[in-house]
Amino acid sequence: MPTALLEAHDLVRTYRLGAAVVPAIRGVSVTVGPGEFVALQGPSGSGKTTLLNLLGLLDLPDSGTLRVDGRDAGGLSENERADLRRDRYGFVFQTFNLIPVLSSEENVEYPMALGGRPAAERRARSRELLAAVGLAGKEGVRPDLLSGGQRQRVAIARALANRPAVVFADEPTANLDSHTAEDILDLMRALCESNGVAFLFATHDPRVVSRARRVIALHDGLIEADTVVA
Amino acid sequence: MNALALGWRNLVRQRRRTVLMGIVVAFGFAAFALAGGFIAQSFAGLREGTIRTVGQLQVVDRRAVAAAEETTLEFGIRDAGRARSIIASDPAVASVLPRIDFVGLASTGAKSVPFLGVGVDPEPEAAATGARELVVAGSYVAGDGGDGVLLGTGLAAALRVRPGDRVTLMATTPDGSLNAVDAIVQGLVDVRFKELNDRYVAAGTTLVSRLLQSEGTVSKLVVFLKKDAGEEAAAKRLASALAGAGFPVVVRHWRDLAVFYEQVKLLYVGIFGFVGTVLVVVVILSAAIVMTMSVTERTREIGTLRALGTRPSGILRMFLAEGIVMAALGCAAGAVFALLVRAGLNAWGFTLPPPPGGTHGDPIHVQVYPLAYGAGLAVMLATMAIASWFPARRAARLSIVEALSHI
Numbered sequence: 001m002p003t004a005l006l007e008a009h010d011l012v013r014t015y016r017l018g019a020a021v022v023p024a025i026r027g028v029s030v031t032v033g034p035g036e037f038v039a040l041q042g043p044s045g046s047g048k049t050t051l052l053n054l055l056g057l058l059d060l061p062d063s064g065t066l067r068v069d070g071r072d073a074g075g076l077s078e079n080e081r082a083d084l085r086r087d088r089y090g091f092v093f094q095t096f097n098l099i100p101v102l103s104s105e106e107n108v109e110y111p112m113a114l115g116g117r118p119a120a121e122r123r124a125r126s127r128e129l130l131a132a133v134g135l136a137g138k139e140g141v142r143p144d145l146l147s148g149g150q151r152q153r154v155a156i157a158r159a160l161a162n163r164p165a166v167v168f169a170d171e172p173t174a175n176l177d178s179h180t181a182e183d184i185l186d187l188m189r190a191l192c193e194s195n196g197v198a199f200l201f202a203t204h205d206p207r208v209v210s211r212a213r214r215v216i217a218l219h220d221g222l223i224e225a226d227t228v229v230a
Numbered sequence: 231m232n233a234l235a236l237g238w239r240n241l242v243r244q245r246r247r248t249v250l251m252g253i254v255v256a257f258g259f260a261a262f263a264l265a266g267g268f269i270a271q272s273f274a275g276l277r278e279g280t281i282r283t284v285g286q287l288q289v290v291d292r293r294a295v296a297a298a299e300e301t302t303l304e305f306g307i308r309d310a311g312r313a314r315s316i317i318a319s320d321p322a323v324a325s326v327l328p329r330i331d332f333v334g335l336a337s338t339g340a341k342s343v344p345f346l347g348v349g350v351d352p353e354p355e356a357a358a359t360g361a362r363e364l365v366v367a368g369s370y371v372a373g374d375g376g377d378g379v380l381l382g383t384g385l386a387a388a389l390r391v392r393p394g395d396r397v398t399l400m401a402t403t404p405d406g407s408l409n410a411v412d413a414i415v416q417g418l419v420d421v422r423f424k425e426l427n428d429r430y431v432a433a434g435t436t437l438v439s440r441l442l443q444s445e446g447t448v449s450k451l452v453v454f455l456k457k458d459a460g461e462e463a464a465a466k467r468l469a470s471a472l473a474g475a476g477f478p479v480v481v482r483h484w485r486d487l488a489v490f491y492e493q494v495k496l497l498y499v500g501i502f503g504f505v506g507t508v509l510v511v512v513v514i515l516s517a518a519i520v521m522t523m524s525v526t527e528r529t530r531e532i533g534t535l536r537a538l539g540t541r542p543s544g545i546l547r548m549f550l551a552e553g554i555v556m557a558a559l560g561c562a563a564g565a566v567f568a569l570l571v572r573a574g575l576n577a578w579g580f581t582l583p584p585p586p587g588g589t590h591g592d593p594i595h596v597q598v599y600p601l602a603y604g605a606g607l608a609v610m611l612a613t614m615a616i617a618s619w620f621p622a623r624r625a626a627r628l629s630i631v632e633a634l635s636h637i
Contacts, residue, residue: 058537058630079541086539093634097534101239111538158538 003070005165005198006032006055011064013050024050026221027064032200034165037192039212040202046218048202049170055200056089056168057081069165086114090159090167090197092188094174096151098143104130104154105139111161129157133187149180156188166198173205185211233544237551241559244524248556251520255560255614258513259606260568262506266602267572268594269498275592276495280488282359285327285452287465288482289317289472294450295480302332303404306447313477314451317468322459325358327351328448330438334401336381336389336431343388347399347431349438349448350375358454361419361432368393368417375434378416382430386418393417399431403443411441422590453481510613517617521553525625532625533633542626549625553618557611564610565603572596 013025025047032038032055040048053059054066057073066073068084076084085091090111098107108126117125130139133153143151152172159167169188173181189211192199201208209215217225241248291305299305307313310328317326330349335342352371356362362370371378379397381389391397393415400410413433421430439445455464465481472479485491525532532545575596582591 053631056537058634079543082536082539082541084539085537089539091534091537093534095530097530097634099531099534101236101243110535114539114544162539 004031004067005034005036005069006030007067007070008055009065011051011054011061011066013047013054013059013061023221025054025061028218028221028223029064030055030216030223030226032166032198034198035192035196036198036200036214037189037212038198038200038214038216039209040200040216040218041204041209042218042224043204045220047221048204048218050221051218052168052170052200052202056091057085086111087162088165090162090164092152092155092159092167092169092172094171096143096148096155096175098151098154098158100143103140103142104135104146104157107143107154108157108161111158115162125161126157129160130154132191133157147180148176149184152176152180152184153187156184156191160191160195160197163195164197166200169199169201169203171203171205172201173203173208178207181205182207233547233551234555236548237555240524240528240552241555247520247523248559251517251556252560252563254513254516255557255610256564256567258509258613259561259564259610260571261509262606262609263565263568263599263603264571264596265502265506266605267596267599269502270599270602271595271597272498273495276491280491281454281484284484284487285358286455286461286484287453287468288484288487289313289451289453289468289477289479290449290482292478292480295482301404301406302402302442303330303444303447303449306330306404306444306449307451307477307479308447309477310446310448310451312475313472313479316471316475316477317451317453320464320467320471322455322464322467324454324456325354327355327358327452327454328435329450329452330435330442330444330447331449332401332438332442334399334441336385337398337400338389338391338395339398341389342400343385344429345385345399345431346426346429347401347433347438349433349435352434364419364421365417366420368415371416371432371434373434374436377411377413377437378433379413379437380417380419380430380432381415382427383418383420384424384428385430386415388428391415399433399441401441403441404447405443407443409441409443411437413437420590422584506609510609513610513613514617517553517556517614518620521549521618521621522624524552525549525621528625529628529633529636532628533630533636536628536630537634546622546626549622550615550618553614553622554611557614560614561607561610564606568603568606569598572598 009029011025011028015022015024028051040051042048054061099110102110105126108129109122112122112125127139130136133156135150135153138150146154173184176184185208188199191197203209213229215227215229216223291307294305314326314328317323328351332347334345334347336345352375356370366383371380389397395415396412397415398410398412400408403409419430421427455461461483465483469481535545575594580594582594584591
């Protein structure tokens, strides 16, 4: 078995809502390997998004450990976590979250610019990625002139810009019509297979679950089932 | 895509807000540029006016620095003609004017009024100080002045004399005896200060020396330098030349003599400093509100940028850059506005109210002082940087998860 990409052990995360303490994740251990296509499934409030945020280094656990590429993420500084997200992670959001003032191409270039890649390389890579997600010819278009499906494609291209090891996607199809959603899922699966990038989805969309090769079911902040699909 | 270009695009995106904020910055800049220009012009005018009265350098008897004279010409410079030619031979000197200060009574027989007199060398005096322009009736005293005198308008009114009338000037000579001479009122002058107009008498040194029986002695020698001549260096040269020739004198700088100049300058700096501070605070507060709104509206975008791997410092830079681009744009607009206002004011020919104690205001003439425009730019850049700093820091410190779920 290759080195685990993500190795979480006994993660706990609680939120305070006024006086109430809400346990979102109550002790989750999970390992994700390179190139996996994993769905985190469960009803609302089951802790899918919280787990995704913890694994994605967007949030810190109250207790438990997380290793990324075998390295303990608990001791990383704010900047080190930012750099790790930039270099090893990609993110796709439910609401696409493109930068409105940047064109498609510039949105895809943004993570590469953060990484200090030369302009020519950024330009070539963003064109290649936009072509791969079916948006050749839309390079100069700003997000507000694109459809939802097109925006999500730009977001996927952006997530892949720095050749990440894993892409986190929180409900990536929730704001798309069913036809577009299926196209997007097929695209992600194809990219997963062709690039060897792991994909980790939080979703309650059965179409997403049906395409996953591994389904982790969460319930009340605990893993209920972890199934590898053929 | 660097921070400034991104800042510019975000400003364009929030067009209406950018325009409003730009107007605030532009007004702030224009206020600085115009007020700065006005102050600089006032100081220059005041300096020029002061120098006209007291000269750039003054040569006086050493004793006159510390004490006031008890009798007229007690601390006078004897053999003034020789001192004058020594001074005039310095290459930096444009002109040397003798002045004799004296007091006495002016009388028409029916009425006597005390006066403050000054004996001058009329022609060089007029050439160097523009004294001729002060004459409002009659004419300036010609040649060595002869028996002609110039009276302040207030004094002439008190004596009820007009140009051509005769007056008798009475004064105490240095040795304490009383003397009088007859003089002809040549012209009336407005010396621009009411108190002085009520007491002012000017006459040629020949007439004054005859009155005071003090041939060859003056109260001081007023020195005007050639353009761009160094005041300090000239003062040193004159002091050593005169000391070498046996004159017990000191050379004083106009700034030491012009208490009024320093006081007015301090007053202006105080007033404009206060108004400027208020202006900066207002701009900072409004800019801070605009930037805070911007951060709040773009909370989710900030969360996204952070998720993608932007460091907190990168977010901080992004908002600071927006503030600075805004400041630069506002200043550019403000400069255009300031130039238009300047052209309008200068074309209008508005006359400023007279300075404290003065009788004449000068017409407004706002000049372009690059320093004032530079100061405006610097102040507005600093202001916007300060105003952007706190909202930008808040943005940089946002929790990513909370920012991403912000609606």
